[in-house]
Amino acid sequence: MTDEAARDPAALIATMGQHARAAATVLATAPTHAKAAALNAAATAMRDDRAQILAANRDDVARAQAAQLSGAMLDRLTLTPARIEGVATGLEAVAALPDPVGTIIDRSERPNGLRLSRVRVPLGVVGIIYESRPNVTADAGALAMMAGNAVILRGGSEASASNRALHACLLRGLEAAGLPAAAIQLVPTTDRAAVGAMLAAAGLIDIIIPRGGKGLVERVQADARVPVLAHLDGINHLYVDRAADPEMARAIALNAKLRRTGVCGATETLLIDRAFANPRPILSALIDGGCALRGTPDVCALEPRAVPATAEDWGTEYLDAILSVALVDGVEDAMRHIAAHGSHHTDAIVTEDAATAERFLAEVDSAIVAWNASTQFADGGEFGLGAEIGIATGRLHARGPVALEGLTTYKWQVRGNGQTRA
Template sequence: MTVFSNITEGQSIDSVMEELGRNAKDAAQTLSLTPTDAKNTALLEGAKALRSRTGDILAANEKDLAAARDKGLSEAMLDRLQLTAERIDAIATGLEAIAALPDPIGDVIAEWDRPNGLEISRVRVPLGVIGIIYESRPNVTADAGALSLKAGNACILRGGSESYHSSRAIWECLQDGLSAAGLPAASIQIIPTTDRAAVGKLLTMSETVDVIVPRGGRSLIERVQKESRIPVFSHLDGLVHVYVDEKADLEKAVSLVANSKMRRVSICGATETLLVNRAVADTHLLPILDKLVELGCEIRGDEDVCARMPAAVPATEADWATEYLEPILSVRIVDGMDQALAHIAEYGSHHTDCIITEDATAAARFLNEVDSAIVLHNASTQFADGGEFGMGAEIGISTGKMHARGPVGVEQLTSYKYQVRGTGQTRP
C-alpha cells in the first residue's frame, strides 16, 4: 500500500485522500489483532528515532518558526509551535509512557450470566480509523499517532500549516518505529498537503473513517462540527476559571492563581478568568494580582477590581468570553458561590474550572455543580492534561458529553462489543 509523502503532479486531493482512507482501513484491520508487544516495540523505536533525529527535527521546526514570525504570529502561538531539545525528549518520553500503559484492547469491562445460561461480556475493541485535525502544536503528531496505535486504531493526521515541516519530521520517526515492529506504514499517515480542501474531504470519508478528533481554535471546531459526516470528539476553547472562595488560604491562592495563569499561557488549561469572593476582596485580591503583574500579566477587571487596582484595564463584555492564550487575565469580584457558578455557566466552555477554598462543603458543591470536563479543588488548572492524569498523553480535552469527556487517552479511543457464549440456547 502507498503511504504518501507528497502530492505529485496529476494527483487530485480527492484521490489522494480516498487512498489514504482505504490504506488506513486495511491497516486498522491488522492493528485490531496486533499483539501488545508489537505495538509497544513501534512506540519505543519511535522514541529512539525522535532522540536520534533531534537535529533534523529542530531544523524543520526552525523553518516553521521563521514562516510564523514572517506572518506575525503572537508570542503565545510561537511558544506553541516551538520545539527544543528538551521538548523533543519530552515527546519521546511520552511515547515510552504510552508503551508502558496497559493495552486496553480485549479488556473485559463487565461480564454476567443470564438465567438461561448465556454468558455475556462487554469487551474493549478499537474504534477503527481516526481522523485527527490539529493546529500549531507539532507534539500532537506524536501523541495522536502513539495513542491511536496503542488503542489498536489507524489514524490520518492533519496538522496545522504553521507546523507542517515539524509535524512531518516527527511523523517520519513514527514511521521508523512502525517499520521496526513490522506494522503497516499506513497505521499512522499524515496528509501530504496544507490545502484546506483536504480537511473538507476527510470530513466526508464516512466509509473509511470512524471518528474525527479536532483540536484547535473555535473556527476549526465549528467548521468540523458543521461539515463532518462522521462522529466528532470536540475539543473546544479552554475558557478556564478559578474561583477564590471566602475560605481560601491567601498563600495558597497566590501560588495557585499564578501557576494556573502564568506557568504556560498558551495551553488550553491556562486560566483566563479569576473570580474572587467579595468577602476576601480586601485581603486576597491585591496580593494575587500583584504577583500576576510581577510575572508580566495584564489585568482586565470589572469596576470593583479597577477601583482597588487603578492600573487594571477595564474589562469589556467580550473579555469574559475570550480565551486569550496570552498573559492577560479577566478578573471579577463576585458576591458569593451562586454568582461564581452563574458566571461560569454563562461564559465557560465546559473545559476546566477550579475552586480555591479550605471549606470542604463549598468545595464539594463546586465540584458537583460546575458542568465542566475537569473540575479542581486547590490545584492548578494547568494539571488539565492527560499526561498529568497518568494517561501517558492525550489527543485533547473533549468538552462534549458523548463517548469521551475530558482528556482523550488510550481508553477513550476504544469502543466495545458484546461477546455472548451459549450452549445451544434458542429463544422461545
C-alpha cells in the same frame, strides 16, 4: 499512491483511508508488545534525529514569524531540546500503559444461561486535524496506534516541516516492530481541500478529532459527515473562595494563568469572593508577572493598573497573558458566572472549606473540576494517561483528557449453548 490521488485531495484521502482501513484490521489484533516496541523505537529515533527535528522546526518558526502569527501560536509551534525529549518520553509512557484492547468491562449471565460480556475494541480509523503543535503528530499517532487504531494526521501548514520530521520517526518505529506503515499516515499536502475530504470520508474514517483554534473546530463540527470528538474553547475559571489560604491562592493563580498562557488549560477568568480577606496581593502579583488584567469596576478600584473589562471578555479564550477578573458573592455566584460564561473545559476552586469545595466539584458542569490545584493540570500526562489526543468537553463517548481508553469503544460478546428465542 496514484498520480490522480496526488493531484486530487478527495482521491488522496480515499486512498489513505483505504490503506488505513487495512492497517486497522491488523492493529485490532496486534499484540501489546509489538505496539509498545514501535513506540519505544520511535522515541529512540526522535532522540537520534533531534538535530534534524530542531532544524525543521526552526524553518517553520521563521515562516510563522514572517507571517506574524500570534505569540501563543509561536509558543505552540516551537520545539526545544527539552520539548523533544518530552515527546520521546511521552511515547515511552504510552508504550508502558496497560493495553485497553480486549479488556472486559463487565460480565453477566442471563436466566436462560446466556453469558454476556462487554469488551473494549478499537474505534477503527481516526482522523486528527490540528494546528500549530507538532507534538500532536507524535502524541496522536502513538495513542491511536496503541489503542489499536489506524490514524490519518492532517497538521497545519505552519508546522509542516516539523510534522514530517516527527512522522518519519514514527514510521521507523512501525517498521522496526513489523507493523504496517499505514497505521500512522500524515497527509502530505497543505491544500485545505484535504480537510474537507477528511470531513466527508464517512465509511473510511470512523471519528474526527480536531485540535486547534475556534475557527478550525467550528468548521469541523459544522461540516463533518463523520462523528466528531472535540472541545471548542478553553474558557477556564479559577475561583478564590473566602476560605482560601492567601498564599496558596496567589501561587495557584500565577501558575494557572502564566505557566504557559497558550495551552487550553490556562485560566482565562479569575473569580474572587468579595469576602476573601485581601485580593490585592494576587492582583499585583499577576500584573508584576506580566499579565494584563481586565476587571470589573471593583477590581479596577483595588488594582489601578487593571483596565475595565467588556462583556466580550468573559467569553474570550485569550491564550495570552491577559486575564479577566471579577469579584463575586460567594460560591453560588461563582458557579452562576461559570455556568453563564464557561466552556465546560476546566474550572477550579481554592478553599480550605471542604463542604464548599465538594459543592463546587459536584455542581460545576465541566469535564475537569479541581480543588486547590492549578487548571494547568488539565493534561493527559499529568493525569497518568501518558499523553492525550485532546480534551473532550461533550457528554458522549469520552470526556476530559482523551487517551487510550477514550480511543476505544466496546462490543458485546454473547456465549450460549444452543439457546433460541421464543
